[in-house]
Amino acid sequence: MSEHPQDAVEVRERQRLDASEVSWALREVNRAAAEVDVELARRMGLRPMDYSALGHVMTAPTPLGPAELSARLGISTGSCTELVDRLERAGHLERRRDDGDRRRVALHPSYGVVDRVLEEIRPLLDALDELSGSLSPEQEAVVLGYLRGTAAQMRAFLARP
Secondary structure, three states: OOOOOOOHHHHHHHHHOOOOHHHHHHHHHHHHHHHHHHHHHHHOOOOHHHHHHHHHHHHOOOOEOHHHHHHHHOOOHHHHHHHHHHHHHOOOEEEEEOOOOOOOEEEEEOHHHHHHHHHHHHHHHHHHHHHHHOOOHHHHHHHHHHHHHHHHHHHHHHHOO
16 A cells, blocks of 8 residues: 555546556656646636646657647647637747748747746756655666656556557
8 A cells, every 4th residue: 555645536446447656756746747737727827728738849859830739739720820820929939930841830839838848847956866866776676667667657558540
């Protein structure tokens, strides 16, 4: 059983699922990360959908166009255009012509928004670095292996039809 108090969600999940304590801890991290996103959106004065859009633009391996962003968000292209217009007016996003295809518009986060997100999240990142610094090299290797393996399993899940 976990050393940490269980919230109502975990209590319900534990009634339905049998998993290791490590898996329960990872679920707790995932829920906390979602709560951090909600709080960052609030601190930045953004609607949840706007914050989500920025997240997609900031983390996509290649620049997204408005149509790709609308597909990721599950909204119409018209709604996405309105969202992009709003983020551009607020100085969070920039539209740039694609170098390879001048007809295509690519969305890029503004330097200001990247700095703002980093400013807001810096205390959390520092605390996580301090926490990881408390691990022995052996512990760090185990945690790192687990986390990298978890990311690989998540990507494998995404690749399944």
